[in-house]
Amino acid sequence: GAGVSQSPSNKVTEKGKDVELRCDPISGHTALYWYRQRLGQGLEFLIYFQGNSAPDKSGLPSDRFSAERTGESVSTLTIQRTQQEDSAVYLCAGRGGYTEAFFGQGTRLTVV
């Protein structure tokens, strides 16, 4: 597609439920990133995929968070047993080689 697409744009969920966020990167972008941005804060690194290499999961805040990516296509970020502290905007970015990263519009998650 023309840009990085994230879905849903907004998600309201009840505390304790699982949620799945989707990122569809630009075709050919081998690298894919997930970040979390709490209200008024900076971007917090969560996880990074590069081609077929093992992902860098060093930013995942707890074992309730996981992410998958099949090849160089769609990625899903799953949050299990959501907590109110998980409320944030979740941003995905893609990058091809030694070039710039491009971000999607984000998914705003609200846990009530």
Added chain:
Amino acid sequence: GIQVEQSPPDLILQEGANSTLRCNFSDSVNNLQWFHQNPWGQLINLFYIPSGTKQNGRLSATTVATERYSLLYISSSQTTDSGVYFCAVEGQTDSWGKLQFGAGTQVVVTP
């Protein structure tokens, strides 16, 4: 991992003024980008600038990799320049491609 510091944290400008934003980083970098996050939350690419100087309209950026800093210049600021400016870097000793963000500079341009 690499540390990224941005200054100032906040900046209030009158329309038409010029300003300089700074990004310091703690290690050598393979990649450095500047982004503008508009009031609707969208991150917009400004510059991909691991070294050297680039200009795009009223904006320009300079990265001095050997001294581990980058500067973003805004000239003749407009209200549409308001938002948060982020610097993001890929450290040479981090896992390849991992981008770390600074805390950002919040810019408000008043009419």
